[in-house]
Structures are given as C-alpha cells and as structure tokens.
Amino acid sequence: MARQQITNAQDPLHESRQARLKLASEGELPLGVLRDEIDASWRRSLGHGLDCLQGEQVGLGLEQGHDLRMLLERNRLLVDAVTPELDYLVSRQGKAGIIILGDAQANVLAIEGQTHVLTREGLRDLHPGSCWSESLRGTNAIGTAVVEGRPTLINCGEHYLDRLSPFSCTSVPLRDPRGEVIGVLDITREGVMAQPQDSLSTLMLAAGNIESRLFGLCHPEQLVLAFHSRAQYLNSAWHGLLALSMDGEVLAANDSACQLLQVPRQQLLGRRSSELLGERSPAFIARLWQGAVSSVQTAKGEFFFRALQLPRHGQLSGSVAVSKPVPATQSPALEALAGGDPRLARNLRMARQGLGNGLPVLLLGETGTGKEVVARALHQASPRAEKPFVAVNCAAIPEGLIESELFGYREGAFTGSRRGGMVGRLMQAHGGTLFLDEIGDMPLALQARLLRVLQERRVAPLGAGDEQDIDVALICATHRDLKRLVLEQHFREDLYYRVNGVSMRLPALRERDDLGGIIQGLLDKFGAKGVTLDPALAALLEGFDWPGNIRQLEMVLRTALAMREDGEQVLTLDHLTDCLLDELATGTTPSGSLKDNELDLIRTALGRHQGNVSAAAEALGISRATLYRKLKQLRS
Numbered sequence: 001m002a003r004q005q006i007t008n009a010q011d012p013l014h015e016s017r018q019a020r021l022k023l024a025s026e027g028e029l030p031l032g033v034l035r036d037e038i039d040a041s042w043r044r045s046l047g048h049g050l051d052c053l054q055g056e057q058v059g060l061g062l063e064q065g066h067d068l069r070m071l072l073e074r075n076r077l078l079v080d081a082v083t084p085e086l087d088y089l090v091s092r093q094g095k096a097g098i099i100i101l102g103d104a105q106a107n108v109l110a111i112e113g114q115t116h117v118l119t120r121e122g123l124r125d126l127h128p129g130s131c132w133s134e135s136l137r138g139t140n141a142i143g144t145a146v147v148e149g150r151p152t153l154i155n156c157g158e159h160y161l162d163r164l165s166p167f168s169c170t171s172v173p174l175r176d177p178r179g180e181v182i183g184v185l186d187i188t189r190e191g192v193m194a195q196p197q198d199s200l201s202t203l204m205l206a207a208g209n210i211e212s213r214l215f216g217l218c219h220p221e222q223l224v225l226a227f228h229s230r231a232q233y234l235n236s237a238w239h240g241l242l243a244l245s246m247d248g249e250v251l252a253a254n255d256s257a258c259q260l261l262q263v264p265r266q267q268l269l270g271r272r273s274s275e276l277l278g279e280r281s282p283a284f285i286a287r288l289w290q291g292a293v294s295s296v297q298t299a300k301g302e303f304f305f306r307a308l309q310l311p312r313h314g315q316l317s318g319s320v321a322v323s324k325p326v327p328a329t330q331s332p333a334l335e336a337l338a339g340g341d342p343r344l345a346r347n348l349r350m351a352r353q354g355l356g357n358g359l360p361v362l363l364l365g366e367t368g369t370g371k372e373v374v375a376r377a378l379h380q381a382s383p384r385a386e387k388p389f390v391a392v393n394c395a396a397i398p399e400g401l402i403e404s405e406l407f408g409y410r411e412g413a414f415t416g417s418r419r420g421g422m423v424g425r426l427m428q429a430h431g432g433t434l435f436l437d438e439i440g441d442m443p444l445a446l447q448a449r450l451l452r453v454l455q456e457r458r459v460a461p462l463g464a465g466d467e468q469d470i471d472v473a474l475i476c477a478t479h480r481d482l483k484r485l486v487l488e489q490h491f492r493e494d495l496y497y498r499v500n501g502v503s504m505r506l507p508a509l510r511e512r513d514d515l516g517g518i519i520q521g522l523l524d525k526f527g528a529k530g531v532t533l534d535p536a537l538a539a540l541l542e543g544f545d546w547p548g549n550i551r552q553l554e555m556v557l558r559t560a561l562a563m564r565e566d567g568e569q570v571l572t573l574d575h576l577t578d579c580l581l582d583e584l585a586t587g588t589t590p591s592g593s594l595k596d597n598e599l600d601l602i603r604t605a606l607g608r609h610q611g612n613v614s615a616a617a618e619a620l621g622i623s624r625a626t627l628y629r630k631l632k633q634l635r636s
Helices: 002-010 014-026 036-047 065-074 076-093 116-120 141-148 196-218 255-261 273-277 281-289 342-356 371-380 399-407 444-456 482-487 493-499 515-525 535-543 549-562 578-586 592-608 613-620 624-635
Strands: 098-103 108-113 152-154 167-175 181-190 223-228 240-244 250-253 294-298 301-309 320-323 361-364 389-393 433-437 473-478 502-505
Touching (some): 036 141, 065 076, 141 181, 196 223, 240 255, 250 255, 342 371, 342 502, 371 389, 515 535, 515 549
Parallel strands (some): 361 502, 389 433, 433 473
Antiparallel strands (some): 098 108, 152 167, 167 181
C-alpha cells in the first residue's frame, strides 16, 4: 500500500485522472483536487455538456481548406503581426514542442514545430481551421485563455478531455490597441512542463512585440510610442504603448501604459499627451523625430520614450510621406544638386530624361547621400511635376504592414481594418511618381506582388476582387548591393531588371570636391545667407570623412547655427559642442607614418597605371575625386 501511495504521488496525472473518473461515474467534480483556475474551467466544460472521456471530435469547428482561407483573410491583421514572432518561436521552441496561433474565437490559424506528434497521438482534429473553444474541446490553453483573457498554464493531466492528458500547454492572449483579445499564442509539449515560467516568459516577450506591430497596423497614420519608467524595459513585453494623433490626443493604450500611468484605459483615451507627460505636443514629437530615447519628468516620475512609428503627415513625416504637388521653384533645381561635379550633373540629366520617357530610375548610394532629395528633384523636373509624389521607405515599415500600405485594403478585409478601408500608396501615386526608398529591404513575398503590378500596371487592394489601372513613374533607391542580393537570392532577379532602367550612383560626401559649395548651399537652405565659416572650422570639415554624408553635415551646421549669439555671422570651432569636436577630430586624415604609407600607396598606383588617375583610383577602390582630395591633404 505504501509503495502504491508513493507511485501515485509521483504520477502527475493521478489526481486529475481520479477526478475525471469520479466526474464520469458520478457526474460531479470533487472539490479541492484541481487548481482554482483549472477547477473553474472544468466546471464550465461540464456546463457545456462535454464528456471528459470523449474521443476525437472530427467535424467540429471549421475543417475545410476553404474555411481556413476565410479565417486567414478575416484575421490578416493578426497573422501579419504574428508571423515574425512565429518564425522566431519555431526556431527556438519548435524542436521540442508545437507552436499554435489561434484567433479570438479559438480557431486555429497556424501550427508549427513537431506536428507529427499530434498524428502519433491521434489528435487529427487539432489542425489549422479547427476550433478549440472551451465549449467544444473543454479546458485547453487556447480556448481557456480566450475565456480568461490572461496567460494560461495547463500542465500534464489538467486538460478536461482525457485524450489530451499527455500534453502540457502554456498560452498568452494577444490584444489589439483597444485592449480586446484578438488571438492566442500557445506552446504545447509532451509530458510535464518542468519550467513553465520559461515558456511563459518567451511567450510574453513575443506578445509584447506583436502588440507593438498591431499598434502600427491599426494606427498607420499616427505616432506610436513605447515608454517605461526604466530605459532598459523599452522594447520589452512590459513597456507601455500609446498611439497619438498629430495634435497629441491619446487614441489607444495597452495594459502596461494604463498601469504605468495609473489611469484606466477609458479615462486615458481622448486625453492630451501634454496632460500626461507635461510636454507640449509639437516639441515632444520633434524630439522623438530624432530617433533617440527621450525622457520626461511627469507627476508619476521619470519616463523614457522611444518612437516606434512616426506620423506620415505634416512636416514631421514618418516612414511614408505623401507630398501634394508643389511648384518647381520650391524644389531644389536638379542641376544645382550636382554642384561642381560634371559627372554627377551628366548622370542627373540622363536620369531626368529616362524618367520623362517612362523608364524607371534606380538611385544607389550610401545612407545620407540625399537619395530622396534627388528623387523629389527628378519628379519636379518631370512632366508629372503637378501630380503627387509618394515616398515609401521599405525599411521603415513593419513587414506585416507594408503590403496593406502599398496596395491598400477594402473595409472589412480583415479584423481591425479601418472603416472605409484605405487607399494604398500605389493608387495615391496614380498619375505621379512613386518613390520606393530602400527597396533592397523589401520582403521577398512582396517583391513578387510588386513585380506583377509593375508588369501589368494594375493593382488590387486587399479584400477586393477587382483590379484598378495604375499609372506611375517609378524611382527606387537603396544603399545595398542589389546585384549581391540577387546572387544570394534575397532579391528577385526579374524585379531587379524591372526597376534598373536608368541607374546612377550618388557619390558619398567624402568623394566630392565641392564641399565648400555644398556647405554654402545648406546654410542658405537654413536661412543663414551671409553666414560663413572661419578657416579653422572649414579645414576641420574639409578633412572629415563624413560617414553619415549630407545628413550628418546638415546636423553639424544646424548645431553650429543654433549656438550663435545675436548678430554673429561667422561660425567657428566655439560653435560646436565638445562631443562634435571630438567626433570631427577623430575622423580626420591620419598623420605620421600612416599618412606616409597612404601616400606611398597612391604613388605606387599612379606609377603602375602611368599616371592615369581614373585607373589608379579604380585600383585603390576609390573615386577620382577622393584620390585628388587625398593627394591634396597628404601633400599639405
């Protein structure tokens, strides 16, 4: 008898099995045997009239492939937001278990990982398209999490149905920006889950990332902020999330935001960010536009903020910008962008001519070389100048959002879609110019659909059966090596040839020999006509390598201008912060033996190519302008 008691104590299924047998024979569930939350779920299952000893229930739920497609369409927003996290979970947990995604009605949308275990255990009714609500399957991590609206652990033996006893499951509900459960993410394993908190922590982190994406998907035209009282908790499952309108109205908040601000969600919605954060909205948004973590002191203490998504309208444009037609005089003249570089001027003229004759233009160059500025100037110099210019940054939009952004969607196309639907960026550019920045970062699946649109000049919004004709001039840009991406099969070869009509490379700032003219042009642009640089500052800027290119130079000049006293017309080293001075000093031309070695390399290359500067520059892997600049610096 003692040995039998020890065996029973070591058997995690014993108590639940005994409770199940008593329930089956007497119709009553014994008290105090199961955990409170499991006991409550079993009693709900019993109330649904379910037999705990029932076998496989084929025919319940949605079983047909057509129904699964309908499910996926209705839950497109959720699927798009979850897909990156699902891939991550499969890579980390898929070898030891099964990852399941369910919707708000506990319908299974996806199952990944060791799915062969389900077949081996006879669970043929657990597959994409089936429904696992408590009313149909009793206590289970997906259905119970939907009912409870909180993380759920169902250990080995605690499922209501006896046939599920070999499995342990952990699940977390997924919420939309309104706080409503939109789905469930589940990890299922065979046997007792020895460390359930590990699985729960993994799922909570994934759920936090999914919530962040859902905020962007549901509020594509608003500012989305992550915040926490501790900076290291930003981008975690515990950060607060807010969606703000351009005038600072709170449109949505997650549970963590309500807890951190100590304000219920219904009282939070509609309030101004200035009330909560003690900041004037325009100034606060302007700081977040810089992309760094920002902190503010509030009545609740200090909070750290980071912009996850920037608004696309107004002066503070975000990942997507739509420009109304403006007179050409408001856009930099195309010829002026070349400065004193004749080769660049020739390339710009060819790009303008190609775009005007229906050829796509591909702009190549490092980050910060002004690819969007050139794209806008090309548009203004084209016959479409009075039509829209629509810019889309393919690297700045979450992967799950880019398809609906480009193609738009009809009302009701998926759960969470906006009333009235949304016109896609392709259709917004109809008649004008579409600028796809960082096209090298576009997901492969979207590349195929974009290729079809470019070939057929027709586009169908998500959820729409009809296609619409589209007429756009196309400019693409990237800082990546598209040829290499094609070889590595990260970029479609057929799309590469479709976008590579007139290709031109924008030189890096360090390769240009007209830095003085560029600086003067930027000063004029910033309203500082007549302001000049003293020789020491000019020499420092001339000798710097400019890894951030024109964007970095703009920030240096704007900083120096901001530090002027009234009436000052000459910028000096005193107008730069110590950090900027240190950065500029460390990036200048080397000295000593390193300088001598570099000069020797240049002399050798010139000698080997009989003084041919172009050939020597190509052998050294630099441009002719860079070679001339280095010779001038090294000989000084």
